Amino acid sequence: MGTWSDGRHPGSIEEWVFSAWSPDGSLGAVSGHRIVGATAWYWAALARQGRPLLHITDFEVPVRADPFIVKGEAMWAEHFRDDPMTQWTVGNETYASALDDPTEALGRAYGVPTPIAFDLEWYATGAPTPIIGDHVDGYEQVGVVHGAIEVLGEPKI
Template identity: 35%
Template sequence: MVLDHHVPFRSNPMEVRTTGLWADHICETPLDHWTLGLETFALGVDDPRELHGRQHGDNVALGFDLEWETDGPVVEHPLDAGVHGYELACRVYGEVLVGRDVIDVEGVGSRSHHWGPLDWVVDDGWHLSGVVEGPTRWSVDHRDGTTTALLEADGTVRRVDARGEVEVDEDGLPVAARVDADGTELRVEVLAVTPVPVEVAGRQIRRPRALCRLRSSGGWTGVGWLELRAGAGGSLGAG
């Protein structure tokens, strides 16, 4: 984990630079191509729950040089009044450095952009984005008790009603999820999760993120990311 709530603002808002931390976000081509770079030291832990506790672990060199290239149409997100945003499916490639290891990366991903008065303290629900084998990409959002799925195939985006539920453990971390949309059931298996403690207006909130494997009732498999915007135990959502 890399965490610093007191990084000074710079004239270039896309660059982060402070003692022991450098990160940059470069828009090569609007809505098409971004480059992200990072050089820092991170906290390495055996159990992600440690990040909600004492935050004791090993000091590990961490860096990456990754390219995000758009691989699909713009998908508009259903958000609160006055808040706008979109999501793009992408191909991601480059290198990740962890300690002395250099890991080549080539796979699928997504990029989102939001603007407006989004209040992370009261923001609730969850968001799932992923790619299933074949032509279909999923973007599922649960907010204010309602689940909406955006399905993209062959360059066309369809908005459909959905039902979804995320199962979390006693620490509020996701362990599984299920989505029913457009006659298809999508089962979500959590492979790895990181709790992300974020300080907002003097309060610490949690926005856990999980790397997932997706399995559809049609036999397709895929990968995706699940982000929780609420930290209650039990299960989240069903509308």
Template identity: 75%
Template sequence: MMSDFAANSGTGGLHDGRHPGSVEEWVFAAWAADASLGVISGHRILGRTAWYWAALARAGRPLLHITDFDVPVRLADPFIVKGEAMWAEHTREAPMEQWTIGNETYAASLEDPEDALGRGYGVPTPIAFDLEWYATAAEQRLDPQPDMSTGYEQAGVVHGSIEILGELAVELTEAPACRWHRWTTGEDLPLGQLILPIAVAHSGVRAPFRFPDGGESDLVLTADGWHCRSTT
């Protein structure tokens, strides 16, 4: 049975479906309550091509970092991302309530997360996400964004596993989670980076990304989830 918040959500243009003629992005994240482990998976559609990025970050372990910024958009199903030696998918199982987050690809294993802001070269490591994201609250409209985009965030939990060659699977059960869905009003308008709370001089688990438009997303994990890292 659909929960009350799911049945009453999606009003005012806030919904899970595509917004044709826009640059559009979905980001899913989850973390351990003790901030020792975090996972993130993002997907942005820009006309005929898409960006895909993901990471598994763990205390005391190399960052497992995934990016493909030139993936042809599949017209039949834009949520399927098929790049070179990569398959990924964000599947909406129930509007505003449940998504499946999956991939099978090679991650770059980076001893120093800072390398992700450069060329991102690391040891190729087979990895697979098999995660289920469930909402636990109604969506919340994002504050006005500098890039004039609109969208929402929604709290949830994640269940599932992440398989890494040569390691025991990482199991997530009722892990705290969040997702974001943002879009612009036109395909020719830029979409800036997701604005998150700032963590100053934080040395915890980290997952940085550099994007083709020159933007950077330098994320650090706190007990409240992913924040933007600042050194000042």
């Protein structure tokens, strides 16, 4: 198999990470997607005060013709750019590992399989700000998130 390239940014790794939290810090969500050659990484998590961390990872997803669609085993996820630098749709449907100890996410992350789905809209509230460091070159952008997160057997968030 030859080296995969879509011609966008040769020799670089592309990554998108969306994170949001409630004003009081009792709820937080993250969804990330990184293209690494012919495969992609996908990770997401839902943190809720007093509840197990719901953790999702797949580090061997084949890159599709549309690289923003991630389809792994028993997982679908998408970061869809609705309006460049203004609006994204962030979604997934899969099983998360429910982890009583959040530090378990740094290891094997074995937990109770828990059906979960994100259906979120992210809207920029300001211009992007450069991030430049020894191993980082990109940007961050502040925004707000609206939508729903569903966990089987629980009220919709």
